[in-house]
Amino acid sequence: xxxxxxxxxxxxxxxxxxxxxxxxxxxxxxxxxxxxxxxxxxxxxxxxxxxxxxxxxxxxxxxxxxxxxxxxxxxxxxxxxxxxxxxxxxxxxxxxxxxxxxxxxxxxxxxxxxxxxxxxxxxxxxxxxxxxxxxxxxxxxxxxxxxxxxxxxxxxxxxxxxxxxxxxxxxxxxxxxxxxxxxxxxxxxxxxxxxxxxxxxxxxxxxxxxxxxxxxxxxxx
Numbered sequence: 001x002x003x004x005x006x007x008x009x010x011x012x013x014x015x016x017x018x019x020x021x022x023x024x025x026x027x028x029x030x031x032x033x034x035x036x037x038x039x040x041x042x043x044x045x046x047x048x049x050x051x052x053x054x055x056x057x058x059x060x061x062x063x064x065x066x067x068x069x070x071x072x073x074x075x076x077x078x079x080x081x082x083x084x085x086x087x088x089x090x091x092x093x094x095x096x097x098x099x100x101x102x103x104x105x106x107x108x109x110x111x112x113x114x115x116x117x118x119x120x121x122x123x124x125x126x127x128x129x130x131x132x133x134x135x136x137x138x139x140x141x142x143x144x145x146x147x148x149x150x151x152x153x154x155x156x157x158x159x160x161x162x163x164x165x166x167x168x169x170x171x172x173x174x175x176x177x178x179x180x181x182x183x184x185x186x187x188x189x190x191x192x193x194x195x196x197x198x199x200x201x202x203x204x205x206x207x208x209x210x211x212x213x214x215x216x217x218x219x220x221x
Contacts, residue, residue, distance in 0.1 A: 007040065010070065010213045015079040015206050017041065017057070020215040021071050023192040027062040041073060060087055061094075064161065066176070069096070069197025070215050074205070082205035087158075093201040096153040096163060097142070097217045099194035100172040101184055104149045107141040111166045115159050121179055122165035135159040137166060143221050147184065148175055150221050152198075163195060194219045 011018035019041065021027060026036040042055040060072040060083045072092070074080035086092050114132040115122040125132050136156040143150040149172070153163055161180075167173060168180035175184045176193040196217035204211050 007037070008215065010215060011211060015075055015204070016083070017045075017073040017075060018200065018211075018213045019071055019073070021063055021068055023066055023068040023218065026065050027059055027071055037071065038073070045075075060084060061092070061158070063197060064164075066191045066193040067195045067197070068192075068218055069195075070094075070200045070213055071197070072200065072202070079205040083202070086202055086205075090156075090158070091202065093199075094155060094197055095199040096155075097150065097196050097198045097221075098153055098163060098167070099148050099150050099175045099219060100167050101148055101175060101182060102172050103144055104139075104141055104151065104172060108139070110136065110138050111170065112136050113166050113169055115162065115165055117160040122159065122161040124165060124169040133157075133159055135162045135166060137163060164193075 006022040008020040009017070010020055019037070021037050026034055028038045029036040038057060038059060042057050045051065045055050045057065056075060056077065058074050058080050060074060060080070063069060063071055072083060074083055113124045113135050114127050114129060115135045116125050116129065116132050134157060138154045138156065139151045141149055141151055155162065164174055164177055164180045168177070173180045173182040174193050174195050176182055196219070198217060199212070199214045201210065201212040
């Protein structure tokens with residue numbers, strides 16, 4: 001179901017909302033005048049539910065502006081609290097699809113780095129560096145092209161710009177991600193990159209049933 005041409009409603013009930021964000025859209029506004037997914041969803045809920053006053057809606061996790069894919073929003077404070085608990089306990093499973101530059105030599109692998117968040121990006125540093133946080137992910141190659149590799153990525157940690165920084169650190173930045181060294185463009189807006197949250201699984205904050213949602217990437221495999 002779409003409520004706008006480029007936003008898919010993937011799951012919706014009284015407690016939460018899961019949507020697929022297009023690239024080049026903020027998840028939450030940085031400034032009061034910013035267009036964002038959260039603001040668009042609040043307006044849509046208000047219209048659909050004929051709701052007066054403010055709409056309670058908070059994202060459980062963000063996607064970077066140039067990244068596309070699934071985002072969970074809580075519609076109640078109880079749902080938000082319980083989903084935040086799952087997030088802190090790393091109980092929300094998120095799977096990404098990325099297109100990275102070059103050919104990965106191993107078809108499956110694990111990346112371990114230490115990251116520091118600064119100046120709107122993550123920096124890979126040595127273990128033991130003050131303020132550094134451990135970052136780990138697992139990947140599996142899905143498909144090779146003459147100039148790139150499509151991979152499925154599962155996070156073991158949830159660090160700022162983790163996937164972008166870690167693949168850049170091994171010499172395979174995400175296609176379109178000029179901030180982390182990409183030389184391959186994606187066409188159109190340069191802030192779009194080929195990284196997509198394709199699957200999310202978690203326990204429903206009220207019913208406790210497993211919720212699993214999938215969304216195909218907007219860039220072809």
